[in-house]
Every structure is written in C-alpha cells, then in structure tokens.
Amino acid sequence: MTHSHPSPKQQSADRPRPVEGTILQRSGVVIVDKPAGMTSHDVVGKMRRIMGTRRVGHSGTLDPMATGVLVVGVERGTKFLAHVVTHDKRYEATVRLGASTLTDDLEGEVLSEASPEALQALTEQDIRDAFAAQVGEIMQRPSSVSSIKINGRRAHELVREGHDVVLPERPVTVHSLEVGEVCFVSDANSDSPHWSATISVHCSSGTYIRSIARDVGDALGVGGHLTALRRTSAGPFDIAESVTLEQLAEAPQLSLSLDEVMARCFPVRDITQEQAQDLSLGKWLEPMGLTDVHAAVAPDGKAIALLKEKGKRAASVFVARPDGME
Known part of the structure; x- marks a missing residue:
C-alpha cells in the first residue's frame, strides 16, 4: 500500500501562522462577529489557525444560525x-408566529402550523402584549436543543438521536424587551401565512431567546420560533468593537490585551x-476589605493577577503573569 504525503507547500499552508510577540504579548481576547452557519467550535478552529496557536477558547456559545458577539480568548486569555x-447580554431577533418547530428556530422540523383563521384572529396588540x-x-x-447537559450528555445530542427531551424550568431575568415591527405576512413569496415580529432583548446570562419565541407562540395559541438572531453584546463586550474572521485573516490582532481586558472586566x-x-x-497580599474578584494592577499598568x-x-x-513568563 502506498501513502501520499502532503507536499512541503501543503504542510506550510496547514500550519498555523504564529502571531509575533511573546506569549504575554499574544495573550488577550478577540471579539469576533460570528457568521451564520458556523458553530462556536468552528470559530475556535479558524481562530487557532489565524492566531497561530492551539491555545484558543470561547466564552458563551452561539447557535450555528446566530451571528454576533463571540468572545474568544487567546493564549493566557483562554484561562482568563x-x-x-458575562451576567447580561443583548440580542436582536426576528420571531415567526404561526408554526412551532423541534428546535424553536427555523432549522428544526415543523411540529405544528396554525390555521389561517387563528392567525387572522390575532391583532398586533395581542402580539405586543404577549411579548410584554x-x-x-x-x-x-x-x-430542548440547548447545550445543557443531562447525565453527562448535551440535550441537543439526545434530541438528534431521537430522544424526547424536556428540560426543567429555571429562573431568568429579561431586563427589557422592545418590540419593533410587527406585520402579517400572506403573499405569494411566503410558504404559509404568519406573523413576523422583530425584537430587541436585554437579558441575564442563561436566557434563551428561542424559548421566548416558543413561549409567545404558545401563549397566542399559534406556535412560534426564531428566524434570525444576533447577539449585540455580552457583558462588557460590544458588537461595535467586533471583527469578522475575514478581517482577522487579513490582519491577526487582539481586540483587547490581557491587561486591558482584566481591567475592563473587574474592579482594579x-x-x-x-x-x-x-x-x-x-504569594498572597494583605486584604483591603474588597468584595468579589478584582484585578491587581502594577504601577506600569500590567495586570498581574x-x-x-x-x-x-x-x-x-488567576495569575496572569507568572514569574519568568514573558
């Protein structure tokens, strides 16, 4: 049996390109504007190649259909x-009312569809009240297709294997939910009549926007699911400072250094x-009566721990700068 080996040129193309600087100079976070159609793990794989290191990880999974803020740690930034x-998050979303799906979004199998009569009986105010x-x-x-684990297995894996998964309710906080355009869609370009609503949500971590779409649809008796989702912020990280994977491939760089991100996320x-x-x-220091975690910053602006x-x-x-590490 003969084995084909990649050419030196192919090997060079496959090998991550190292970003210049010491480990600490390369450490920090990148605020990625995740494209639709990719998992968060897919983004990490691309970032490893772009940043030239395997030490890359993300904070706060986004569904494949979702876009927007995905915070990626690089080198020591991953441990940080x-x-x-990220206690609170903001989203922009589009909800379709008139059908329920297995995944509570447009990628899932349709489980039920409302009758034209039920949809026509709804008013715009009914919909706004249900969101309120x-x-x-x-x-x-x-x-049911969340990443929550059940006996060591992720719920979405069990659903895709054909298991009936119903997760228990849990407390979340929706700080605000603004409803934008609400319209009834019934034309030749639509596969079936439905209502469409755009919403802006500010919520606690752990809140599922898909669940909001589902629950509003259930409350109105017509079913509901997400057709678009974009995360515009996660904690102190905002979409305005995000970069695309294409931009990063052209010019690999951190959004925030380790020093900058530690001072942004914690009291100093x-x-x-x-x-x-x-x-x-x-070693440890004398306490100063400070509550919660805080960042220790040296006179030269370097965040130490x-x-x-x-x-x-x-x-x-967490020690950001262990002795001897540059």
Missing part, C-alpha cells in the same frame, strides 16, 4: 475567560511593584 461571567409578559424575573424552560486594585513580584511568585479576599488573605484565583 474561565473567570469571566416575558419581561421581568420569569421561569423559562430552555430549548492598584499594587506596588514589590506586591506584583509577590503575586507572580504565587485576579484576587479574591478570604479571611486574612487576598489570594490569587
């Missing part, structure tokens, strides 16, 4: 993202150069 909780009922602290059942505690050296060696105070110690939960 494990400590970041989704605002506040609510109990929400996550979509200014420390001395001597304290910076202690933290880089894994994330600290959490407990008792008589302000100890590191």
Whole structure:
C-alpha cells in the first residue's frame, strides 16, 4: 500500500501562522462577529489557525444560525475567560408566529402550523402584549436543543438521536424587551401565512431567546420560533468593537490585551511593584476589605493577577503573569 504525503507547500499552508510577540504579548481576547452557519467550535478552529496557536477558547456559545458577539480568548486569555461571567447580554431577533418547530428556530422540523383563521384572529396588540409578559424575573424552560447537559450528555445530542427531551424550568431575568415591527405576512413569496415580529432583548446570562419565541407562540395559541438572531453584546463586550474572521485573516490582532481586558472586566486594585513580584511568585497580599474578584494592577499598568479576599488573605484565583513568563 502506498501513502501520499502532503507536499512541503501543503504542510506550510496547514500550519498555523504564529502571531509575533511573546506569549504575554499574544495573550488577550478577540471579539469576533460570528457568521451564520458556523458553530462556536468552528470559530475556535479558524481562530487557532489565524492566531497561530492551539491555545484558543470561547466564552458563551452561539447557535450555528446566530451571528454576533463571540468572545474568544487567546493564549493566557483562554484561562482568563474561565473567570469571566458575562451576567447580561443583548440580542436582536426576528420571531415567526404561526408554526412551532423541534428546535424553536427555523432549522428544526415543523411540529405544528396554525390555521389561517387563528392567525387572522390575532391583532398586533395581542402580539405586543404577549411579548410584554416575558419581561421581568420569569421561569423559562430552555430549548430542548440547548447545550445543557443531562447525565453527562448535551440535550441537543439526545434530541438528534431521537430522544424526547424536556428540560426543567429555571429562573431568568429579561431586563427589557422592545418590540419593533410587527406585520402579517400572506403573499405569494411566503410558504404559509404568519406573523413576523422583530425584537430587541436585554437579558441575564442563561436566557434563551428561542424559548421566548416558543413561549409567545404558545401563549397566542399559534406556535412560534426564531428566524434570525444576533447577539449585540455580552457583558462588557460590544458588537461595535467586533471583527469578522475575514478581517482577522487579513490582519491577526487582539481586540483587547490581557491587561486591558482584566481591567475592563473587574474592579482594579492598584499594587506596588514589590506586591506584583509577590503575586507572580504565587504569594498572597494583605486584604483591603474588597468584595468579589478584582484585578491587581502594577504601577506600569500590567495586570498581574485576579484576587479574591478570604479571611486574612487576598489570594490569587488567576495569575496572569507568572514569574519568568514573558
């Protein structure tokens, strides 16, 4: 049996191109504007090639159909993202009312369709009122095709294997939900009559916009699902500062360095150069009565570690700049 080997040229094309600088200079986050049709894992794969390192990870999965803010960590930024909780998120979405689907979005099998009579009986105000009922602290059942784990398996994997998955409700907070255009669609270009509504949502982490579409459709008795979803912010990261994969392929660069992103995501505690050296060696500092996690920043602006105070110690939960690392 003969084996074909890639040519040197092919090997060169397959090998990630290293971005110049030391590990710490290459560490930080990239705010990617995820395109539709790619999983978040697909984006990480492309980013590894673009940034020239396998140390790449993301924070906050987006569905393949969704676009918008996906925060990607590079080098030490990957470990840093494990400590970041993006408590609130913002989305722009389009909801179709008139059919329910297995996945609560347009990619799933249609489970039911409303009659033309039921759709024509609805008014625009009915629809706006149903969305208004989704605002506040609510109990929400996550979509069956979410990434939530059941006995070690992701729910979406079980659904695709034919299992009937119904996840328990859990509390989420919808801070605001603004309804934009609402219109009834019934023309030759549409496969079936339906209502369409655009919404802007500001919500807590863990809120499913697909579930909002489903629940509004259920409340109105006609079924509902998402046809478009775009995340416009995740915590302190905004779509305005995002870059596309094409832009990154042309000019690989961080959106925020490790120093910048640590100071943005956490309250800052200014420390001395001597304290910076202690933290880089894994030592702890005297507490200052600070609550929650905070970033320890040296006089030269370098973020050394994330600290959490407990008792008589302000100890590191993440050391960004270990001694000896450049």
